[in-house]
Amino acid sequence: MQDPSAHDAHNGKLFIQTVGCQMNELDSELVVAALRKHGFQLTDDITSADTVLFNTCSVREHAEHKIYSALGRLKYSRRRRPQQVIGVMGCMAQKDQKLVFQKAPHVDIVVGTGQLSEIPGLIEDARANRGRHMAVSLARRDATRQTVAASFESYDPLRDPEMRPSAFQAYVRIMIGCDKFCTYCVVPMTRGPEQSRAPRDIVQEVHQLAAEGVKEVTLLGQTVNSYRHTEDGREYRLADLIAAFHDTPGLERIKFVTNYPRDMGDDLLQAVRDLPKLAHYLHVPAQSGCDEMLKRMKRGYTVADYREMMQRIHATVPDCAVSSDFIVGFCGETEEAHQKSMDLVREFRFKNSFIFKYSARTGTKADAIMLDDVPEETKRRRNVEMLELQTEISEEDNAERIGREYDVLVEGPSKTALKSADGEQGPLTQLTGRTRCDRIVVFDGNRRLTGSTARIRIDDCTATTLIGSIVTREFQHAPDGGLPILS
Ligand code: SAH
Numbered sequence: 001m002q003d004p005s006a007h008d009a010h011n012g013k014l015f016i017q018t019v020g021c022q023m024n025e026l027d028s029e030l031v032v033a034a035l036r037k038h039g040f041q042l043t044d045d046i047t048s049a050d051t052v053l054f055n056t057c058s059v060r061e062h063a064e065h066k067i068y069s070a071l072g073r074l075k076y077s078r079r080r081r082p083q084q085v086i087g088v089m090g091c092m093a094q095k096d097q098k099l100v101f102q103k104a105p106h107v108d109i110v111v112g113t114g115q116l117s118e119i120p121g122l123i124e125d126a127r128a129n130r131g132r133h134m135a136v137s138l139a140r141r142d143a144t145r146q147t148v149a150a151s152f153e154s155y156d157p158l159r160d161p162e163m164r165p166s167a168f169q170a171y172v173r174i175m176i177g178c179d180k181f182c183t184y185c186v187v188p189m190t191r192g193p194e195q196s197r198a199p200r201d202i203v204q205e206v207h208q209l210a211a212e213g214v215k216e217v218t219l220l221g222q223t224v225n226s227y228r229h230t231e232d233g234r235e236y237r238l239a240d241l242i243a244a245f246h247d248t249p250g251l252e253r254i255k256f257v258t259n260y261p262r263d264m265g266d267d268l269l270q271a272v273r274d275l276p277k278l279a280h281y282l283h284v285p286a287q288s289g290c291d292e293m294l295k296r297m298k299r300g301y302t303v304a305d306y307r308e309m310m311q312r313i314h315a316t317v318p319d320c321a322v323s324s325d326f327i328v329g330f331c332g333e334t335e336e337a338h339q340k341s342m343d344l345v346r347e348f349r350f351k352n353s354f355i356f357k358y359s360a361r362t363g364t365k366a367d368a369i370m371l372d373d374v375p376e377e378t379k380r381r382r383n384v385e386m387l388e389l390q391t392e393i394s395e396e397d398n399a400e401r402i403g404r405e406y407d408v409l410v411e412g413p414s415k416t417a418l419k420s421a422d423g424e425q426g427p428l429t430q431l432t433g434r435t436r437c438d439r440i441v442v443f444d445g446n447r448r449l450t451g452s453t454a455r456i457r458i459d460d461c462t463a464t465t466l467i468g469s470i471v472t473r474e475f476q477h478a479p480d481g482g483l484p485i486l487s
């Protein structure tokens with residue numbers, strides 16, 4: 001398993017815990033792949049690890065608490081393992097910097113999102129020379145945009161197929177950073193200025209992934225539809241980029257997250273309509289249904305603008321599923337404003353919504369100039385109310401699908417199957433997959449169907465899941481196009 005060219009074949013056991021968004025999941029995958037090349041072996045047992053890394057998130061206070069508590073627990077194990085190296089990487093490392101060492105004095109390494117390539121060297125330094133090692137990017141106010149951008153380096157080393165969470169699904173980074181500066185959000189600080197990767201590099205990465213058996217790629221960016229890059233005198237927007245690799249042999253499905261409402265161009269919607277591999281699914285967070293709140297959030301659109309965008313989505317791609325994010329209890333949110341968000345959920349009947357209680361973040365404009373005046377109790381109630389409404393809508397919309405048939409890209413055994421020993425016994429396992437509209441489907445089938453497309457009839461549902469059965473055909477073809485598998 002180890003790379004024979006690794007200069008140090010025995011670097012001990014590595015434990016990594018990851019919180020936050022898909023960007024962090026991808027960063028962890030890439031960092032672990034790089035460390036394996038340096039002779040580290042991944043373990044899921046933190047107590048026996050020689051190196052412990054936390055890939056952190058700062059988007060809400062809760063995510064930070066989780067990591068500081070985990071760090072607190074390590075204080076004692078560290079006494080037993082004085083050689084252990086503890087590193088904090090990612091968004092909280094960039095945001096808190098030296099504060100991490102103050103809050104958790106046993107931490108050896110703090111590495112921002114723009115310095116991930118330095119991690120192997122920093123671990124080596126920490127072993128050779130105990131003490132604090134830190135590598136972070138410039139703060140946005142400390143230099144020109146260009147200089148700050150240069151200090152945030154996109155980390156895109158060669159992919160290691162063994163480190164992918166799934167053999168046939170992969171994330172592909174197309175941008176880093178964000179320039180929208182929504183007043184509540186730390187991401188422009190923790191991920192730096194918006195920078196799009198070169199189309200040539202992205203296309204090459206997708207080709208490599210497809211050659212390794214990847215069927216589904218999810219393009220990642222904080223505002224993925226703001227992608228813009230000029231190469232050889234030609235400007236590429238997201239639709240152009242997708243067209244440049246859409247026909248890659250072996251690739252079957254393409255998704256992209258997260259979209260920014262104001263940048264939802266017609267060219268992109270037409271691509272979703274016309275290119276057969278694109279999922280009919282868009283995640284476009286609304287955040288609020290009240291113009292006053294949207295203005296305070298500095299989202300750059302009104303409810304009417306969002307409605308116009310939804311009309312364009314449905315006019316161009318009639319069966320497109322849309323999901324959203326909402327923040328409840330933002331500074332100054334009245335009961336009336338909250339009801340307007342509830343109305344928006346009712347009007348657009350999102351496939352699903354992620355609903356968050358506002359969490360004031362140091363360094364953001366809202367924290368500096370607005371009052372976090374909605375009591376915690378009210379935030380909680382609004383959160384529950386909106387979640388109940390969304391759940392009801394999701395369940396109703398799923399129920400309408402009972403009796404219909406869908407092509408489902410099979411992802412593998414479901415969580416239930418993985419947990420229960422039964423899954424290992426009979427020839428049939430509960431499998432999970434997604435429709436082209438990104439709806440989750442579970443059904444019984446042979447686990448060798450993983451990575452292939454199966455025709456499924458929907459028999460039942462919950463708010464989050466369609467429950468179905470394989471439409472019997474004589475044969476289902478194996479994903480590699482090899483021997484047919486009797487389903
Ligand atoms: N780039 C994405 C999402 C970034 S963070 C976008 O622009 O849509 C993911 C979600 O976390 C956001 O959509 C927002 O709903 C939520 N969020 C961000 N900052 C928050 C805060 N301070 N408190 C509560 N929720 C927040």
Ligand code: SF4
Binds near residue numbers: 178182187223
């Ligand atoms: Fe944060 Fe707004 Fe940028 Fe999304 S668009 S990452 S919410 S600042």
Ligand code: F3S
Binds near residue numbers: 019022023024186
């Ligand atoms: Fe969190 Fe950073 Fe992602 S703050 S949501 S891990 S970009």
